[in-house]
Every structure is written in C-alpha cells, then in structure tokens.
Amino acid sequence: MNTERTMLLEARAARHAALSDPSRLRIVDLLTLGDLSPTEIRTALDIPPNLINHHLNVLESVGIVARSRSEADKRRSYVHLTPTALEGLIPGLVESASRVVFVCTANSARSQLAAALWQTVSDIPAASGGTHPADAIAAGAVAAASRHDLMLTDDHPRALDEVVTATDFVVTVCDNAHEELGVTGNLHWSIPDPVRVGSDAAFDSTFTELQRRIAELASRLTPGSKETRP
Structure with missing residues (x-):
C-alpha cells in the first residue's frame, strides 16, 4: 500500500472514530441543517458545557467542523460543517x-x-x-x-x-x-x-x-x- 493511500485511509479512520460517539454524530446531524452556537448545541443535546466543548474539539481536530465568530456579538461563536466534512465517510474508488x-x-x-x-x-x-x-x-x-x-x-x-x-x-x-x-x-x-x-x-x-x-x-x-x- 503506497504512502498516499495509507494517509487517506488513516484520515478516513479518524473521521469514523470521531463519529463513533452518539453525541458527536447527533451534532453533525444538527449541523447538516444549519449553523449552531455551542450553547444551542448544548440545549439540543442536554449535556454539560465541558462535554460539548470536548465533542466539538474532537470533530474540529479531524476537519469535520469549524467555528466562526459572530458578526453581531463578538463573544459568540457559531459551529458549522466544513465543505469537506463528510468526504471519505463512504468507501472511495476501488x-x-x-x-x-x-x-x-x-x-x-x-x-x-x-x-x-x-x-x-x-x-x-x-x-x-x-x-x-x-x-x-x-x-x-x-x-x-x-x-x-x-x-x-x-x-x-x-x-x-x-x-x-x-x-x-x-x-x-x-x-x-x-x-x-x-x-x-x-x-x-x-x-x-x-x-x-x-x-x-x-x-x-x-x-x-x-x-x-x-x-x-x-x-x-x-x-x-x-x-x-x-
């Protein structure tokens, strides 16, 4: 197996691992419909803020989500799926x-x-x-x-x-x-x-x-x- 293919497989495995947690999978489901603040995500999932932050950090580390600062309230941020969020989650070319x-x-x-x-x-x-x-x-x-x-x-x-x-x-x-x-x-x-x-x-x-x-x-x-x- 060549180096490039190995790296692609490792990247896919990391994304699958990130989505193996039900809470993180639910976050991605929510974000397919629109952008949400961490507070809004916490309300939807009804779990503590520290867990929300942990889940977002995991998803961000594998390139599934990104955060941007609100143009209105600079203290507020929004979480959104990246353009390539779901790439590699299905089998690639044979x-x-x-x-x-x-x-x-x-x-x-x-x-x-x-x-x-x-x-x-x-x-x-x-x-x-x-x-x-x-x-x-x-x-x-x-x-x-x-x-x-x-x-x-x-x-x-x-x-x-x-x-x-x-x-x-x-x-x-x-x-x-x-x-x-x-x-x-x-x-x-x-x-x-x-x-x-x-x-x-x-x-x-x-x-x-x-x-x-x-x-x-x-x-x-x-x-x-x-x-x-x-």
Whole structure:
C-alpha cells in the first residue's frame, strides 16, 4: 500500500472514530441543517458545557467542523460543517479497470444480466462468461430483461476462457464459479441462481440485486488500464 493511500485511509479512520460517539454524530446531524452556537448545541443535546466543548474539539481536530465568530456579538461563536466534512465517510474508488467481466457457471442468466446492466451505468466496457456455459441464455433471463427494458449484450453463453484476459476486472456472481476460480476474481457477489427457481419473481429479485450492486461498483471504478494480475 503506497504512502498516499495509507494517509487517506488513516484520515478516513479518524473521521469514523470521531463519529463513533452518539453525541458527536447527533451534532453533525444538527449541523447538516444549519449553523449552531455551542450553547444551542448544548440545549439540543442536554449535556454539560465541558462535554460539548470536548465533542466539538474532537470533530474540529479531524476537519469535520469549524467555528466562526459572530458578526453581531463578538463573544459568540457559531459551529458549522466544513465543505469537506463528510468526504471519505463512504468507501472511495476501488481502482481503474479497462473492462469488467461478470462470471457465473452457465453464463445464461446472472452474468448476462450483469453485463447488460453495467453498460447502462458505466462507460467501462463489460463482458460475461461462464465456467461451464449452457447452450442458450435462460428464457427467464430474457423475459426479465424484457420486463425491465434491458437489452442483453450477448446472444449466447460463452466460456470464460474465451472471454477473459489478464487485465480484466473479474466479478463472480455465482458461488459455484467463485469457488471454482478461487482467488482469480477481483470481487464476488453471492447471488442465488434464479434458474433453479424459475419464477418471474426469482429473476426479478436477481435483477434488482444486480442493479443495486452494479450501481455501487460503477461509482467506484474509473476507466483505464488495470495492472496484470499475477
């Protein structure tokens, strides 16, 4: 881990630690709506002045809050969130990727839907493959895609070996494929196989879960080359 990334992680950890106290978290909640004086914060939390001062000092030390002097009563101050108060409180970028490859066993449902969903939210290319590809895409997956106005990217399942390269960002969406590949993949999403159930509800549930996870991942991957995995 390089020095810059270590420093960013330490800064994030310090902010999370500062917000681990319920009173400090409540102070930040209040300040998202407006600026408050320490007295007003004390009234809202109903705790002693020395504790309010302690909590504000902790929040200030990690850059979450700042204080400014009142233009009216110079003896009075106001506490406000800094412009970067909430930065780093959610996971940051994972890394860059030239292409994302989604993998399941048959490449007939989950990985097909995932690749198609990915292309609706990211400019990074996507593909899919299977460790043991089926003869055709599952009818339930085709129907689910149609119900959600999604166009599938492939017209037939493909073997992973024919698709994947050493620089791809690999996401397994099937427990069997993940356990077969071991540590080869970059990420694993444990998503039940809708083909086994076969109902519209099962395929729609898979679609919704893939959509949620893909939205989260897409915001954390940047386009670009990816280092070859050993």
